[in-house]
Amino acid sequence: MESLKGSVFLVILHLLGGALSSSLIQLNNNGYEGIVIGIDPSVPEDEALIQQIKDMVTQASPYLFEATGKRFYFKNVAILIPENWKTKPDYVRPKLETLKNADVLVAETSPPGNDQPYTEQVGKCGEMGDRIHLTPNFLAGKKLLQYGPQGRAFVHEWAHLRWGVFDEYNNDQKFYLSKGKPTPVNPPNTKDMNNEEKKIICGCIVEFCTEKNHNAEAPNLQNQRCNLRSTWEVIRDSEDFKKTTPMSTQPPMPTFSLLQIGKRIVCLVLDKSGSMSSGNRLNRMNQAGKLFLLQTVELGSWVGMVMFDGAAYIQSELRQINSGTDRDALTRSLPTVAAGGTSICSGLRSAFTVIRKKYPTHGSEIVLLTDGEDNTISGCFNEVKQSGAIIHTIALGPSAAKELEQLSKMTGGSQTSASDQAQNNGLIDAFAALASGNGALSQRSIQLESKGFALQSSQWMNGTVIVDSTVGKDTLFLITWTTQPPQIFLWDPSGKKQDGLVVDRNTKMAYLEIPGTAMVGVWKYSLQASSQTLTLTVTSRASSATLPPITVTSKMNKDTGKFPSPMVVYANIRHGASPVIRARVTALIESVNGKTVTLELLDNGAGADATKDDGVYSRYFTAYDANGRYSVKIRALGGTNAATQRATPQQSGVMYIPGWIENGEIKWNPPPPETNNELQVKQVCFSRTSSGGSFVASSVPKAPIPDLFPPCQITDLKAKIQGDNLINLTWTAPGDDYDHGRAYKYIIRISASILDLRDKFNDSVQVNTTDLIPKEANSEEVFVFQPENTAFANNTDLFIAIQAVDKANLKSEISNIARVSLFIPPPESPSPTKNSTICLEVNSSISGLQFFKIMWKWFGEMQVSLGLH
Numbered sequence: 001m002e003s004l005k006g007s008v009f010l011v012i013l014h015l016l017g018g019a020l021s022s023s024l025i026q027l028n029n030n031g032y033e034g035i036v037i038g039i040d041p042s043v044p045e046d047e048a049l050i051q052q053i054k055d056m057v058t059q060a061s062p063y064l065f066e067a068t069g070k071r072f073y074f075k076n077v078a079i080l081i082p083e084n085w086k087t088k089p090d091y092v093r094p095k096l097e098t099l100k101n102a103d104v105l106v107a108e109t110s111p112p113g114n115d116q117p118y119t120e121q122v123g124k125c126g127e128m129g130d131r132i133h134l135t136p137n138f139l140a141g142k143k144l145l146q147y148g149p150q151g152r153a154f155v156h157e158w159a160h161l162r163w164g165v166f167d168e169y170n171n172d173q174k175f176y177l178s179k180g181k182p183t184p185v186n187p188p189n190t191k192d193m194n195n196e197e198k199k200i201i202c203g204c205i206v207e208f209c210t211e212k213n214h215n216a217e218a219p220n221l222q223n224q225r226c227n228l229r230s231t232w233e234v235i236r237d238s239e240d241f242k243k244t245t246p247m248s249t250q251p252p253m254p255t256f257s258l259l260q261i262g263k264r265i266v267c268l269v270l271d272k273s274g275s276m277s278s279g280n281r282l283n284r285m286n287q288a289g290k291l292f293l294l295q296t297v298e299l300g301s302w303v304g305m306v307m308f309d310g311a312a313y314i315q316s317e318l319r320q321i322n323s324g325t326d327r328d329a330l331t332r333s334l335p336t337v338a339a340g341g342t343s344i345c346s347g348l349r350s351a352f353t354v355i356r357k358k359y360p361t362h363g364s365e366i367v368l369l370t371d372g373e374d375n376t377i378s379g380c381f382n383e384v385k386q387s388g389a390i391i392h393t394i395a396l397g398p399s400a401a402k403e404l405e406q407l408s409k410m411t412g413g414s415q416t417s418a419s420d421q422a423q424n425n426g427l428i429d430a431f432a433a434l435a436s437g438n439g440a441l442s443q444r445s446i447q448l449e450s451k452g453f454a455l456q457s458s459q460w461m462n463g464t465v466i467v468d469s470t471v472g473k474d475t476l477f478l479i480t481w482t483t484q485p486p487q488i489f490l491w492d493p494s495g496k497k498q499d500g501l502v503v504d505r506n507t508k509m510a511y512l513e514i515p516g517t518a519m520v521g522v523w524k525y526s527l528q529a530s531s532q533t534l535t536l537t538v539t540s541r542a543s544s545a546t547l548p549p550i551t552v553t554s555k556m557n558k559d560t561g562k563f564p565s566p567m568v569v570y571a572n573i574r575h576g577a578s579p580v581i582r583a584r585v586t587a588l589i590e591s592v593n594g595k596t597v598t599l600e601l602l603d604n605g606a607g608a609d610a611t612k613d614d615g616v617y618s619r620y621f622t623a624y625d626a627n628g629r630y631s632v633k634i635r636a637l638g639g640t641n642a643a644t645q646r647a648t649p650q651q652s653g654v655m656y657i658p659g660w661i662e663n664g665e666i667k668w669n670p671p672p673p674e675t676n677n678e679l680q681v682k683q684v685c686f687s688r689t690s691s692g693g694s695f696v697a698s699s700v701p702k703a704p705i706p707d708l709f710p711p712c713q714i715t716d717l718k719a720k721i722q723g724d725n726l727i728n729l730t731w732t733a734p735g736d737d738y739d740h741g742r743a744y745k746y747i748i749r750i751s752a753s754i755l756d757l758r759d760k761f762n763d764s765v766q767v768n769t770t771d772l773i774p775k776e777a778n779s780e781e782v783f784v785f786q787p788e789n790t791a792f793a794n795n796t797d798l799f800i801a802i803q804a805v806d807k808a809n810l811k812s813e814i815s816n817i818a819r820v821s822l823f824i825p826p827p828e829s830p831s832p833t834k835n836s837t838i839c840l841e842v843n844s845s846i847s848g849l850q851f852f853k854i855m856w857k858w859f860g861e862m863q864v865s866l867g868l869h
C-alpha cells in the first residue's frame, strides 16, 4: 500500500471537545467486538502506550467475565494510532473506525493533573454512555494507588458506558444519617483488604452490587438515577443481558488490531437528477459544495467528485488539497445542469472507482447528497459494506430516498437533512458539519454563525457576529441570495470597512476570506435586498495550535422518534476539557414541511438534563407535526454569564482511593485534585452554530395531535428539616408535556420505608397539596409542610417522593426519593451527636480526604487497631 503520510504538516491539538458519538461495538455471543480505543493526536508519541492499552484490556476481560457471572468478555479491540506517530509494518489503515466514534479516548486533560478515568454519560439510567476517557498517566500505572489496577477501573467505566449504571459512591457526601447514626456512603471494600501487597481501602470493582448487598438508602447517583436499583439489577435489564447465557468455558483472550490514521480521502457523490432543478436545489447544492471545498475540508485531504442521475459521471479524480488553487479547481467541477433519473448505486460505484485508482476504499469517506427516491438502493448495500467506506448522507427536500439513513448507520457516517426553505440554511449547515472525524481540533472548521432572512420590499438586515479569541484563523464570511446580488457591507471590530468580497453571480453567492487571524470582537454586517432570501454563514478555525477552541457538538437520544415517545436534544459545549456553563443554547428543529420549533436547551440537571453545570445542555422535543425527517441545528451564545469550569462535576468515574494499608499502617494518598469545585467564572463571549444531524419521526397521527405527553419525571427533589418539625422540599418544576408548559398538580407522598414508597407509592401517606400550584416548567419550586399522620419522633427516617399530573390526568414517573432523618440531640451532653450532625452539612472547603480522615477517626474501631494519629 502506498504511504498515506503526506507532506503537509498538521499542527496537533486536542480532539477533545465532547463526544456524543456513535459506536461500532457489537455483542457477538458473549464477546464484545469492534471496541475502538483512540489515542488523541495531542498525546506525545510513545509506543509503550499501545502495550499498556493491550495490558489493560487483557486484565479487564477476566474481571468482566467473573463480575457478570461468566456472561461477557472483551473479544476484539481496535487501537487507533495518530497519523503523526511513526508507522510500523503491523499498522493497517482503519475501516469505519474514527476518533469521532471511538468508545475510549486516551488524552491528557487540560489542565493536566487530573487522571481520574471517567465516562461521558448524558442519558438516563440504562442508556449507553458516550465515551470513556483515560489518560496516559493512568494507563502507565502511575495512578495505581489512587484508582486501583487499570483493568478493574476499566470494567467500572465499561459498566457506565455499556449499561448506563451510575456510581455507588459519593465523593461529595461520604456519610448520611440513618436513624440518627452517621452511616458511610462508600463502604470499605473488604475483599481488597485481604489482598496481600497493598490493601486498598475502597474503590474498585470485585463484583457488581446486587439487590442483596446494595444499599438503596445511600445518597449516591445510582440510587438517584436508577430508582434505587442495584447496578446488577440494571445490567440484568439490559439488551446485552437478555440476549446472552452464561458460558461454560473460559473465554478467549482479547485480540487487538492496530490502526494508524491516514490522510483524509473524501469523494462527493452529488445528485443532478431532474428534480434538482426545482426549488433552486441545484444552485443551493453548489453554494454548499463550495463552502465545503473552499473551507470545511482540511488541508492535506484528498478530494474527488462524482455526479449522478440515472447514470454516474466522474467530475474530478482524487486531488490533494495543498492550496487555494486545488480548492478552486474542485469547485469548478460542481454540476451545473439538472436532468435525468436517480441511480444512487451508480453514483456510489463510481465513487469507489475514483478512490480505488489511488487508495483502498476502506476508511475513505463518501458524501452522498440526493433529493430523489430510488427503490434500487438496497441493491448495492453489500458492495457498500464490503467497501469499508464511511457514507455521510444528506437528504434534500421531502422526497429523498427513505433508505439513506440506513447507509449512514451501516457505515458509521453522519446523517443530515435539509428542507427547501432556503432561509433555514440547512444545506450549508449540513456541508459545514462535514469536518474530519480524525482531524486535530486546531484544523477543524468551526461554524460561528448561520442565519437566513426572507426579505420583503427593499429591507436592511443589520447584525453582528462575535469572533472570540479561541478562533479567527481562516475566517470566511459567506452570503447567498436567490435573485439579485444584495448590497453587502462588513466592518471589523475597529470599525474598518472590509473590501475584497468575491462575488460569484452564477452561484448567487459572495464570500470574504479574512487574511491571517481575524480581529477578536464584534464584527458588524449590513445587507440590503428586496423580495428575496439571503443567508449569512461565518466559519473559522482555532486561532492557535495550543489554545483549544470553544466547540459545540450535539446529538439526539435516538435516530427515530416513534410518536408519542419524545426525542431528547443534547448539545455539549466545551473549551478543551472544560465544560462551558451558563451559555444561551437553542435548538432549531425543522420538519420536512419546513415548520421550525425553537427549544431553549438547559443545563439545569432537571427534566431531560442529567447533570447540572456539566456543559451538556438538554431538552425534550415533543412538537411532532408530521412523519418523516426533522433536521436539528444548535445555536450557542456565550455572554456575560458564560463561565468555563475546570472539570466536569459528578462525572461517572472511578472512585478516588483515599489510601491503603501496608504493614498494618494506613498510607494516605495525597488529596485528590480539588479542581472540580473551583468555578472559574470567566466571561466568555462567543457564538457558534452546529448541525445536530437529523432524525425520522413515525406514527405521528393527523392533526389535531392528541396530548399523550405526561410531565417529565422530577429528578432533583431535595428535602431538609426546617425548625422543629417542618419539612422543606425543593425541586425543579416539570411541565405539562415533559419539560414544556405547566403541570396541573403535584402528588406528594411520604413513608418511613424507602422501598414501600417506591413500590407502593399509591398506598403511601399523601401530603395535602391543595395550596401548591405548579409553576412554569424549569422554575424552582419550594414547598414546606408539616407531616401529619406519621410518627415524627426522634430517630425516624422519612422518605418523600413527588409525582406531577397534567390537565389530561397523565402522570409523570415518580421522582427521585428524598430523605430526612430527624435526630433530636439530648439536651446536655452534646459530644458524639454534635459531630454526627456535622456530617450532613458538608463543608466544601474541607477536602474529601480531610473529611474522610475526620469520619474515619470517628469510627473508633479503626482508630485503635491502626494507630491513626
Ligand SMILES: *[C@@H]1O[C@H](CO)[C@@H](O)[C@H](O)[C@H]1NC(C)=O
Residues within 6 Å of the ligand: 460, 461, 462, 489, 526
Ligand atoms: C442598517 O445599516 C444601514 C447601513 O449601514 C443603515 O443605512 C440603516 O439605517 C440600518 N438600518 C437599521 C434598521 O438599523
Ligand SMILES: *[C@@H]1O[C@H](CO)[C@@H](O)[C@H](O)[C@H]1NC(C)=O
Residues within 6 Å of the ligand: 722, 728, 729, 730, 782, 784
Ligand atoms: C426552603 O429551602 C429553600 C432552599 O434551601 C429556601 O430558599 C427557602 O427559603 C426555604 N423555604 C422556607 C419557607 O423557609
Ligand SMILES: *[C@@H]1O[C@H](CO)[C@@H](O)[C@H](O)[C@H]1NC(C)=O
Residues within 6 Å of the ligand: 758, 759, 760, 761, 762
Ligand atoms: C397507582 O395508581 C394508578 C392508577 O391510579 C396506576 O395506574 C398505577 O399503576 C399505580 N402505581 C403503582 C406503583 O401501584
Ligand SMILES: *[C@@H]1O[C@H](CO)[C@@H](O)[C@H](O)[C@H]1NC(C)=O
Residues within 6 Å of the ligand: 768, 769, 770, 771
Ligand atoms: C388541605 O388543605 C386545605 C387548605 O390548606 C384545606 O382546605 C383542606 O381541608 C385540606 N384537606 C384535607 C384533606 O385535609
Ligand SMILES: *[C@@H]1O[C@H](CO)[C@@H](O)[C@H](O)[C@H]1NC(C)=O
Residues within 6 Å of the ligand: 180, 794, 795, 823, 824, 825, 826, 827
Ligand atoms: C434521640 O435518640 C438518641 C439515641 O439514638 C438519644 O441519644 C437522644 O437523647 C434522643 N433525643 C431525645 C430528645 O430524646
Ligand SMILES: *[C@@H]1O[C@H](CO)[C@@H](O)[C@H](O)[C@H]1NC(C)=O
Residues within 6 Å of the ligand: 831, 832, 835, 857, 858
Ligand atoms: C467531637 O468534636 C469535638 C470538637 O468539635 C471533639 O473534641 C470530640 O473529640 C469529637 N468527638 C469524637 C467522638 O470524635
Ligand SMILES: *[C@@H]1O[C@H](CO)[C@@H](O)[C@H](O)[C@H]1NC(C)=O
Residues within 6 Å of the ligand: 843, 844, 845, 846
Ligand atoms: C469550612 O471549613 C473551613 C476550614 O476548615 C472553615 O474556615 C470555614 O469556616 C467552614 N465553613 C463553614 C460554613 O462551616
